[in-house]
Amino acid sequence: MAHIIVAVGCSDLVSPSDGAWLRRDGDEVIVGCYMSRQSWQLRCVDGVWTGTVGLCPQQQYHHHEHAGT
Numbered sequence: 001m002a003h004i005i006v007a008v009g010c011s012d013l014v015s016p017s018d019g020a021w022l023r024r025d026g027d028e029v030i031v032g033c034y035m036s037r038q039s040w041q042l043r044c045v046d047g048v049w050t051g052t053v054g055l056c057p058q059q060q061y062h063h064h065e066h067a068g069t
Helices: none
Strands: 020-025 028-033 039-045 048-050
Touching: none
Parallel strands: none
Antiparallel strands: 020 028, 028 039, 039 048
């Protein structure tokens, strides 16, 4: 007797870069940046991850104000 195994849902994702983190909760994934507050949400729909993920900065951005001369 043959057994058929069918996987349901989406496969695990790999973090897009060294500067990103990933958290999965069932059919939802949040990808965020360590160096900024940017994050993106993906959702598993019919076995496919839907949504977009941007790029995280590798270094934290610092804005320096210069006093008038």
